[in-house]
Amino acid sequence: xxxxxxxxxxxxxxxxxxxxxxxxxxxxxxxxxxxxxxxxxxxxxxxxxxxxxxxxxxxxxxxxxxxxxxxxxxxxxxxxxxxxxxxxxxxxxxxxxxxxxxxxxxxxxxxxxxxx
Amino acid sequence: xxxxxxxxxxxxxxxxxxxxxxxxxxxxxxxxxxxxxxxxxxxxxxxxxxxxxxxxxxxxxxxxxxxxxxxxxxxxxxxxxxxxxxxxxxxxxx
Numbered sequence: 001x002x003x004x005x006x007x008x009x010x011x012x013x014x015x016x017x018x019x020x021x022x023x024x025x026x027x028x029x030x031x032x033x034x035x036x037x038x039x040x041x042x043x044x045x046x047x048x049x050x051x052x053x054x055x056x057x058x059x060x061x062x063x064x065x066x067x068x069x070x071x072x073x074x075x076x077x078x079x080x081x082x083x084x085x086x087x088x089x090x091x092x093x094x095x096x097x098x099x100x101x102x103x104x105x106x107x108x109x110x111x112x113x114x115x116x
Numbered sequence: 117x118x119x120x121x122x123x124x125x126x127x128x129x130x131x132x133x134x135x136x137x138x139x140x141x142x143x144x145x146x147x148x149x150x151x152x153x154x155x156x157x158x159x160x161x162x163x164x165x166x167x168x169x170x171x172x173x174x175x176x177x178x179x180x181x182x183x184x185x186x187x188x189x190x191x192x193x194x195x196x197x198x199x200x201x202x203x204x205x206x207x208x209x210x
Binding site: 010011017018021022024025026029038041045048052053055056059060074077080081084088089091092096099100103105 | 121127135165192
C-alpha cells in the first residue's frame with residue numbers, strides 16, 4: 001500500500017517538474033528581452049528542479065523501505081543539491097539583472113499606440 | 117520513469133541551447149548557459165537513478181558548484197571588463 005502511494009506521488013512530482021521545466025524553457029525562448037527571460041528561468045530553477053528532486057526523494061524512500069540500507073546518503077545529497085539550487089538561483093538571477101542594467105540593456109516595454 | 121524524466125530534461129536542454137545560440141545580447145547567452153547547467157545537474161541525477169547507481173549525485177553536486185561559480189565569474193567579467201584586478205590597481209594608484 002505505502003509502495004503504491006510513494007510510486008504514484010513520485011510519478012506526479014516528476015511529471016509536474018518536467019512540465020514546469022519545459023514551460024520555463026519555452027518562456028526563455030519566446031519572451032522578448034533578458035529581464036523577462038530571467039523570470040521564466042527562475043521558475044525552471046525553483047519549481048522544475050524542486051519537483052524533480054522531490055520525485056527522486058520519494059523513489060529513494062521507497063528504496064530504503066525495500067532494504068537498500070545505505071540509500072540514506074542519497075537522500076542527504078538530494079537535499080543538499082536542492083538547498084544549493086535554492087540559494088544560488090536567486091543570486092545568479094540578481095547578478096544577471098544587475099550586469100544587464102550596468103551593460104546598458106534597456107528593459108522591454110509594450111509598444112504604445114503613439115509609438116506604433 | 118526516469119527514462120521519461122531524462123528525455124524531457126534533454127528536450128528542454130536543447131531548447132535552452134537554442135536560446136544560447138540565438139541570444140541577441142551576451143546576457144541572454146549567460147542566462148541560457150546557466151539554466152543549461154541547472155538542467156545538467158538534474159540530468160546527471162536522473163541518469164544515476166536510471167542506471168541504479170545513485171552515487172552519481174556526487175557528480176551532480178560538484179557540477180552545481182562549478183556552474184554557479186562559472187556564471188558569477190563570467191558576469192563579473194562582462195559587467196566590469198575584468199575580474200577585479202585592474203580596479204584594485206587603480207584604487208591603490210589614487
